[in-house]
Amino acid sequence: MALVAVLPLLTLSCSETPPPQQHHKTQFMALGTLVTVSLWGVDEDDAAEAVRTVEDELNRIHKTWHAWQPSTLTEINAALAAGKTYSADPPTLALLRKAQDLAHRSGQLFDPAIGKLVALWGFQSDDRPDAPPPARADIERLLANLPDMNDLVISGDSLSSTNRDLKLDLGGFAKGYAVDQAIERLRALGIDNAIVNAGGDLRAIGAHGERPWRIGIRDPQSAGVIATVDTQGDESVFTSGNYERFFTWDGVRYHHIIDPRTGYPATGTVSATVIHRDASTADAAATALLIAGPGKWRRVARDMGVTQVMLIDEDMHVTMTPEMEQRVYFRTETPPQVTVSEP
Ligand code: ADP
Ligand code: MG
Secondary structure (H helix, E strand, O other): OHHHHHHHHHHHHHHHOOOOOOEEEEEEEEOOEEEEEEEEOOOHHHHHHHHHHHHHHHHHHHHHOOOOOOOHHHHHHHHHHOOOOEEOOHHHHHHHHHHHHHHHHOOOOOOOOEHHHHHHOOOOOOOOOOOOOOOHHHHHHHHHOOOOHHHEEEEOOEEEEOOOOOEOOHHHOHHHHHHHHHHHHHHHOOOOOEEEEEOOEEEEEOOEOOEOOEEEEEOOOOOOEEEEEEOOOEEEEEEEEOOOOEEEEOOEEEEOOEOOOOOOEOOOOOEEEEEEOOHHHHHHHHHHHHHHOOOOHHHHHHHHOOOEEEEEOOOOOEEEOHHHHOOOEEOOOOOOOEEEOOO
16 A cells, blocks of 8 residues: 555656756867767766866866966976976876886886987877978987986985986876876766777776776777777776877878887887876886887886786787686677787
8 A cells, every 4th residue: 555655656756757867978179189978877067167177177287288378387498408496386296206117117118208209200289280200310419318207316306407408298197197196186076987989099997877887998900999908997098009199201100109218109019008097107118018019018017017918010910818808899890810918
């Protein structure tokens, strides 16, 4: 009897309030790329506030750390190039310490101190002018005393440099740092199920209701997806690719990820994907592993503490760690040739 009495009431209240929209997906341009924020189980007003918060945070980080438009970073670089010290605030110090630590663990392959080299290649501009690659002599001049993050001295809140050629360029992990900050903001708003995706690189927390978030890994040969992964709990998926930014001169392609050992764009690997908890580490590791190449990636992965790695070479041969292999589902018509190797 009690059930019968209650049922009409339940039906009534259901028909009065429409079922809440569980999945919110919002896109906007930030960090120079298309950003997608996905939220699960958040009501309309909270979702709008969350997206605004993420957008503001990403724009603030983009402005602060821009490598060639006036920013905190260009101020720091100008001071250090003039042999002066720079007083930095705590978040800046934390970011630079993190960069220093990641650079150290990558064996300085991830080397955010080589802004001069990146600029010499013309990649510190919105549109690279149609110009040849730099002269070998100019590259060698920089290589002779190439700065790394050990040349950045952090003492208290003051920054100084032991190498006049040190010029910070955080392009190799700024996106990861920004995504980490965005996820922190969402968490502070009480949101536990979300993805912040910046141009295909992302951090996912929680789940999509009953099922995990399913995300795609870019195919270096097409605009599509080569494989999918279901994320678990709190994970970042970052890919570094030699197809992201490049120019062609005399029929030769030159891309934007520079091998500090040679001064030239990295060879051997066309894309490196890393799954790791925090996005800053995943981003820096993807860059370092692409540079490391087939002979050295294992060592770099071990030293950076990343266990889930997928590398693709020019012949579309895929190398994966066992931990990665367990989770990846290929979506291409013919699955690629795969080698599974411990890091
Ligand atoms: P993407 O996600 O576009 O593939 P990455 O995360 O690999 O990019 O970062 C590439 C950017 O990192 C370059 O545009 C440049 O700003 C910077 N960079 C280039 N070479 C290095 C290097 N050896 N170490 C750290 N940063 C680098
Ligand atoms: Mg990177």
